[in-house]
Amino acid sequence: MIKVEGVSKRYARFTAVDNVSFEVAKGQIVGFLGPNGAGKTTTMRILTCFQPPSEGKASVAGFDVVDQPMEVKRRIGYLPETPPLYPDMEVGEYLDFVGKLKGLRGNDLAKRVAEVSDKINIGDVRAKLIAKLSKGYKQRVGLAQALLHNPDVLILDEPTSGLDPKQILETRELIKGLAGDHTIILSTHILPEVESTCERVVIISKGKLVATDTVANLTHRMRGAENVGVEVEGRDGALDTKAAQQRLEQVAGVSKVILREEKNNRALFEVESLQGRSIRADLARAVVEGGFSLTELKAAGMSLEDVFLQLTATESEKGEAA
Amino acid sequence: MSNILAIAQKELKSYFVSPIAYALLAIYALISGWFSLIAIANFIEISMQPQGGPADLNGYVIAPVVSNAGVLSLFLIPMITMRLFAEEKRSGTIELLVTSPVTDLEIILGKWLGAMGMYASILLVKLFCLSFVFMFGNPDWRPLATAYLGMFLQGGALLAIGMFISNTTKNQIVAGATTFGMALLFWTFDWATTFKADGWAKVLAYLSLTAHFGAFARGVIDSKDVIFFVSVIVLGIFLTARSLESLRWRA
Numbered sequence: 001m002i003k004v005e006g007v008s009k010r011y012a013r014f015t016a017v018d019n020v021s022f023e024v025a026k027g028q029i030v031g032f033l034g035p036n037g038a039g040k041t042t043t044m045r046i047l048t049c050f051q052p053p054s055e056g057k058a059s060v061a062g063f064d065v066v067d068q069p070m071e072v073k074r075r076i077g078y079l080p081e082t083p084p085l086y087p088d089m090e091v092g093e094y095l096d097f098v099g100k101l102k103g104l105r106g107n108d109l110a111k112r113v114a115e116v117s118d119k120i121n122i123g124d125v126r127a128k129l130i131a132k133l134s135k136g137y138k139q140r141v142g143l144a145q146a147l148l149h150n151p152d153v154l155i156l157d158e159p160t161s162g163l164d165p166k167q168i169l170e171t172r173e174l175i176k177g178l179a180g181d182h183t184i185i186l187s188t189h190i191l192p193e194v195e196s197t198c199e200r201v202v203i204i205s206k207g208k209l210v211a212t213d214t215v216a217n218l219t220h221r222m223r224g225a226e227n228v229g230v231e232v233e234g235r236d237g238a239l240d241t242k243a244a245q246q247r248l249e250q251v252a253g254v255s256k257v258i259l260r261e262e263k264n265n266r267a268l269f270e271v272e273s274l275q276g277r278s279i280r281a282d283l284a285r286a287v288v289e290g291g292f293s294l295t296e297l298k299a300a301g302m303s304l305e306d307v308f309l310q311l312t313a314t315e316s317e318k319g320e321a322a
Numbered sequence: 323m324s325n326i327l328a329i330a331q332k333e334l335k336s337y338f339v340s341p342i343a344y345a346l347l348a349i350y351a352l353i354s355g356w357f358s359l360i361a362i363a364n365f366i367e368i369s370m371q372p373q374g375g376p377a378d379l380n381g382y383v384i385a386p387v388v389s390n391a392g393v394l395s396l397f398l399i400p401m402i403t404m405r406l407f408a409e410e411k412r413s414g415t416i417e418l419l420v421t422s423p424v425t426d427l428e429i430i431l432g433k434w435l436g437a438m439g440m441y442a443s444i445l446l447v448k449l450f451c452l453s454f455v456f457m458f459g460n461p462d463w464r465p466l467a468t469a470y471l472g473m474f475l476q477g478g479a480l481l482a483i484g485m486f487i488s489n490t491t492k493n494q495i496v497a498g499a500t501t502f503g504m505a506l507l508f509w510t511f512d513w514a515t516t517f518k519a520d521g522w523a524k525v526l527a528y529l530s531l532t533a534h535f536g537a538f539a540r541g542v543i544d545s546k547d548v549i550f551f552v553s554v555i556v557l558g559i560f561l562t563a564r565s566l567e568s569l570r571w572r573a
Contacts, residue, residue: 048421051570073423084418086332088339100328101422145418 001026001153001183002047007056009042009207016042018207019056024200026152029179031194031201031215032187035312039207040187041081044155047185048078060153074103077151077182081158083142087131091122091141094130095148102149112148120144120174136167143174147182154184160193172197191308205312227272228280231296232287234265239292241267247290253279266295325424326432333406333436343440346401350394351447357390358383358451379461380541384452388469389539391448392532395441395477396505402440403484404498406433407562411492411569420570430562434478434485441477445470465541472538475551476531480505482558489565505531 002024009017017039024030034040046053047060049069057064063071086094095117099109117123120140125133130141139159146154159175160168176197178184188194194201195215203210211218232244241262248257253274261268273279280297287294337343365382410416419429449470455461484501491497512530514523527533534547 045417048417050417050421070423070425073421076421078417078421080414080417082414084413084415086336086413086415088336093335097328097332098418098422101325101419101424103325103423105324 001028001061002185003057003059004043004047005057007043007046007053007058009039009046009051010054015207017046017053017204020204020207020209021056022202022209022212024183024185026183027180028200029175029184029186029198031198032185032204033191033194033201033308034187034189034204034210036189038204040204041157042207043204044078044157044185044187047072048076048155049073050078074149075152077146077149077154079142079146079154079156079159081161083138084145085130085138085141087129089130090126091128091130091133092126094141095126095144098145099148104149112150116144116147120147136163136170139163139167139171140174143171147178152183154178154182156184156186158187158189160188160190168193203308203311210311227270227299228283229260229296229298230269230271230283230287230294232267232269233293233295235291235293237265239265239267244287244290244292245269247286247292248283251279251282251286253282268296325428326435329419329424329429329432330435330439333433334439337402337436337440342401342405343443346398346440346444347447350398350444351451353394354387354391354448354451357387358454361386362455379455379459380465383455383459384461384466384469385539387448387452388466388473389536391445391469391473392476392535392539393509395473395480396502396509398444399441399477399480399484399505400498400501402437403481403488403501404494405488406437406485407489407566408491408494408497411489412494416569420566426563426566427559430485430559430566434482434559437481437485438474438478441481442474445473445477462541468541468543469539471543472535472547475538475548475555476535479531479551479554479558482555482562484558486558486561486565489562489569 004023005021007017007020008015020039020043032040032043042051045051046058046065049065049072052066057066059065060072061075063075065072086097089097092113095113096109099113104112117126120143122137122140122144125137125141130138133141139162143156143159146156156175160171163171172193175184175186179199186193186198198215200212200214201218202212230248233239241259244267245257245259248254248269248271251271254271255274256272258270258272259267260270271279271283280299284294284297361383364386365377365379368382369377407416410419420426452466456463480501483504484497487501487504488494488497491500508529508531510530510532512527512533514526517523528550534550537544537547
């Protein structure tokens with residue numbers, strides 16, 4: 001649906017986006033992740049035909065952003081970082097105007113405005129002046145604006161920035177609900193957002209593409225080996241921590257056992273496995289057969305946050321070395 | 323075409339939902355009324371003189387009022403055009419316009435038409451003042467019609483230039499002040515002829531708005547003047563288009 005091939009955007013003094021390529025399939029939600037100033041907004045502006053790339057090609061639904069901007073614009077709904085609202089207008093008036101800009105007229109326009117207001121839950125503020133809306137409502141009106149012409153592709157630049165936690169959750173739910181019908185690119189520097197809403201993630205740092213993969217794969221790939229947290233309890237009062245640790249170390253495929261916490265007759269171990277081996281079942285059996293109680297067993301995988309920091313950190317170190 | 327109208331309608335509406343339209347209309351009504359009052363008082367004075375006979379309403383009332391209108395528009399037009407693009411750029415709504423499936427020319431023409439609408443509503447106020455002259459006297463309406471055509475053309479030209487200037491900045495004050503300066507400069511270019519009668523002075527004088535508007539105010543439609551104003555309108559729109567395009571490369 002979206003194809004970006006070797007796109008760069010250079011200014012006189014610096015390069016905002018440097019040779020970035022990625023693809024997004026139809027109906028996917030893709031998180032566009034990067035620290036502030038990484039080039040997320042610039043890439044989005046290239047996709048929305050706001051500015052042309054200096055190099056490379058980008059296309060939406062098969063239409064090139066430079067050669068056929070009208071076709072691209074018809075298929076894209078864009079929510080910039082600050083929602084493009086006219087404070088002097090009423091919400092209904094604003095949506096009518098945007099609908100007309102997007103080429104809707106008459107009955108179609110009224111129908112779409114009603115549908116979208118319903119979906120985004122802004123029906124109750126339609127007669128309100130935009131200037132008087134709360135930040136959360138403003139963001140929603142901005143989202144409604146992007147959805148009006150029922151575009152194939154939605155491009156949302158930091159849709160949850162500046163919202164309170166409840167509004168953030170609501171907005172995420174809303175966006176999730178839109179997937180399937182729409183292909184969505186969502187930029188953010190908040191990692192949990194990507195983990196909770198997106199299927200794929202594109203990480204960019206200092207204008208360069210750092211990684212692109214599914215969220216699950218990426219955390220897995222970075223993790224390399226499986227990490228498992230094991231909590232063990234002694235059966236009759238006291239727990240022989242050493243014995244328990246030895247028992248765990250003997251399990252096939254375990255490379256390292258670290259004692260994390262010890263409390264009363266409980267101990268929490270972190271067990272690292274060799275790459276590509278699943279050891280959880282064996283660990284459980286070993287604990288029980290060793291005469292201990294197993295109170296907790298969980299995969300302590302690396303969070304996307306760790307992945308992100310690791311990826312962007314190595315990138316910046318490389319940059320400093322060069 | 324309907325895209326242009328949608329934008330023009332929104333633009334015109336945005337003057338009337340903010341205090342801008344009312345401030346401009348009120349100030350204009352006040353000044354316009356004052357000018358008319360003076361013109362009529364002057365007319366009465368001359369009519370009373372024993373050797374004068376009945377004075378000419380067109381010459382003594384309508385002509386001075388409409389030529390003053392030309393000057394007045396120098397002050398008004400910057401206030402109409404300064405927000406056109408500067409505001410959209412500051413608030414970021416320009417991104418909405420530029421990423422919607424409308425062409426740059428549609429955006430520009432829509433905004434220009436909206437500004438023309440605002441300017442036309444101001445000119446209506448003056449027509450109201452002059453309507454009293456028609457109520458109590460019997461002047462010729464045709465010179466007034468040509469004067470209005472002149473005001474529209476001159477206004478359209480200044481609006482187009484002002485729109486271009488508004489597109490070059492995010493700051494409304496800068497846009498307004500620059501437009502006012504340019505308008506005033508173009509208005510007074512014919513002063514060059516006071517000390518030099520040929521060469522560059524003639525070129526400058528030709529660019530003067532006064533020279534081209536004067537004939538309309540006297541009731542004369544000269545194709546030369548019409549072509550001048552239309553060319554300035556086209557130039558202003560062209561420059562705005564170029565400047566909007568350059569935004570894409572720089573922003």
